[in-house]
Amino acid sequence: MFSLKGKSAIITGGGSGIGKAISMLFAKQGAKVHIIELNADAAQQTVTEIEAAGGAAVAYGCDVSNQEAVVNTFGQIGEIDILVNNAGIAHIGKADTTSEEDFTKVFNVNVKGAYNCLYAGIPALKKSGSGVILNMASIAAVVGITDRFAYSMSKGAIFAMTLSVARDYMADGIRCNSISPARVHTPFVDGFIAKNYAGQEAEVFEKLSKSQPVGRMGKPEEVASLALYLCSEEAGFITGNDYPLDGGFIKLNN
Numbered sequence: 001m002f003s004l005k006g007k008s009a010i011i012t013g014g015g016s017g018i019g020k021a022i023s024m025l026f027a028k029q030g031a032k033v034h035i036i037e038l039n040a041d042a043a044q045q046t047v048t049e050i051e052a053a054g055g056a057a058v059a060y061g062c063d064v065s066n067q068e069a070v071v072n073t074f075g076q077i078g079e080i081d082i083l084v085n086n087a088g089i090a091h092i093g094k095a096d097t098t099s100e101e102d103f104t105k106v107f108n109v110n111v112k113g114a115y116n117c118l119y120a121g122i123p124a125l126k127k128s129g130s131g132v133i134l135n136m137a138s139i140a141a142v143v144g145i146t147d148r149f150a151y152s153m154s155k156g157a158i159f160a161m162t163l164s165v166a167r168d169y170m171a172d173g174i175r176c177n178s179i180s181p182a183r184v185h186t187p188f189v190d191g192f193i194a195k196n197y198a199g200q201e202a203e204v205f206e207k208l209s210k211s212q213p214v215g216r217m218g219k220p221e222e223v224a225s226l227a228l229y230l231c232s233e234e235a236g237f238i239t240g241n242d243y244p245l246d247g248g249f250i251k252l253n254n
């Protein structure tokens, strides 16, 4: 079960955290993995680890917010069966404390970046006849989270894009779903704690862990396992859905 043998998969942001875990697992299950990353060195490091484990992968340095670069990179890759829109950035702020520059940056990476990859990738996925798209949303798409105005906006857009794409390309055999993790322990989390809560790192880490009723953060490998299922043929009946992976965050936090 859950074999990706013979499949070609693009994973954005595969140089770190959740995208890296998805890249490693998809390669282990037999996919040829193409990592599209702003940080080309990090992507190359993932490729080295995949190859050391006997898998196949290629790294491409590319900013997903740049449509020309995305179209060129997808052109180099050619045929694909799976697209995982995972690259994303965090931001802390409320509506009146988010600068126009920060708002635009979050929009360009998290929203336009996903659109650019859909724009460039859907023609290739149509040719596959059984294409799969998986978008990385967040619980912030459906739950009000303090101080996450721009980030929540961007993940709400991912949630809506998933439905739109699932509907529009159903006749082409393309399935499209999203995963909404609560807090997952990755460099993304460590980075924003360091940037926004200097001097209170341990306290904030503890608080963020306890915000999941199960009392801990998720692991990138746990997101990768769900991603594998949703992108496998075993999930052939699943499209147009979002899957929370949240330690009880959405329904048990009372």
Ligand SMILES: NC(=O)c1ccc[n+]([C@@H]2O[C@H](COP(=O)([O-])OP(=O)(O)OC[C@H]3O[C@@H](n4cnc5c(N)ncnc54)[C@H](O)[C@@H]3O)[C@@H](O)[C@H]2O)c1
Pocket: 012, 013, 014, 015, 016, 017, 018, 019, 036, 037, 038, 039, 042, 062, 063, 064, 065, 086, 087, 088, 089, 090, 109, 113, 136, 137, 138, 139, 180, 181, 182, 183, 184, 185, 186, 187, 188, 189
């Ligand atoms: N970690 C969490 O708690 C959490 C929770 C919910 C959703 N998510 C989402 O999961 C996804 C991955 O998060 P993570 O925690 O693994 O983050 P991460 O920071 O560890 O990894 C993200 C990767 O994306 C790359 N990236 C950033 N901007 C890019 C761009 N413009 N073009 C190409 N690549 C770019 C980064 O270089 C990095 O390697 C994001 O979309 C994030 O919003 C994370």
